[in-house]
Amino acid sequence: MNIDKIRIEFQKTYDEYADAIFRYCYFQVSDREKAKDLAQDTFLKFWEYVASGKQVEYVKSFLYRIASNTVIDERRKKKTISLEKITENGHDWADEKDEEKQKEIIYEGRRAIETVAKLPEKYRDVLMLRYVDDLSIKEIAKIIDEKENNVSVRINRGLEKLKNILNEGKNNE
């Protein structure tokens, strides 16, 4: 495949998965700007791979795998400020509403981010990949490099924790 065709395929892949990869990163780091950078890094690494002439059989899983590794690298480099800390320190979500560019952000998503940030890191990705990105357990196992059984256990435990968090939120309202 020549480079022009690769570039066209790459752009199609970007159009199809940009939001999903961004969302995945956002749930992992709870920081919108950081999530954009991580999504960019993910596609940059993907480009480097495909432009060197290598074939990718399962693009979706491959992209999530890159994103997962990119997030892990980022965490190792610098501990990301968690959303809990931001809210504890009095971050005002309403500030973002004032920004013109934020108009298109769907604000219902804010609560989801807050909720996910309360989950331990090890449950975040499996739950999001399973229920938000609709990936199979087999695909998730491949992405996070774990056995399928472990993924299932993690999803069940994570789901229990998520339910508790949602219940707590409901009781506080």
Place this chain on the structure above:
Amino acid sequence: MNNKELQNFIDQAKSIKMTAEEKSLLRSKLSSLPIPSPLQIARSPYLAKSHFWTLGKALVAACLIVVLGGGSLSYAAESSLPGQLLYPVKTKFNEEIATVVKFKPEDKLAWQEKMVERRLKEIEALTERNKLNDRAKIQIEKNLEKHLNKIRKLKKGSNIDDNPTIMKIEKAKTGLKKKENREDKPKQKKLKERDDQERDDIDDLD
């Protein structure tokens, strides 16, 4: 908590995405990414796209083959196989000229890979005709080694362990080695000396 609440949460989570502006900005950044190869070198965009440049290279190659090599001899050598009289003309003349007129590193690499394919086809052809003798094996092995070194040099800085061409070369070399081990060693040495002598003679002619 009921399923409705969980579903609400999932719907909220799914609604998270980049703004159209953010997505478009990132798209334009990614659309202009360069080819991430260590082989890439900066060159004029006009030269890279120019048909005259490509045509010029083809003309130079054609002229060199015709003027220096003699068209008919060069043409005849193209179908020769290792162990045959014209084979050195094919590898040491025709292919060398074609190598000289490859200017871009990626073209050079592609040509080396193509030459590897030619060597593999030669092995196939000789095996089919039951003519894969020691002399032919030595010639092929030497050439494969030469291509391997050039590919390694061109791909310097990048991981080539999983390069399909490298793997093919290694496989072919192993195959030839196995066959060689079964042969009589003194006989092989004698043939090698004869082959080296023949190469030296051809070098002297050049």
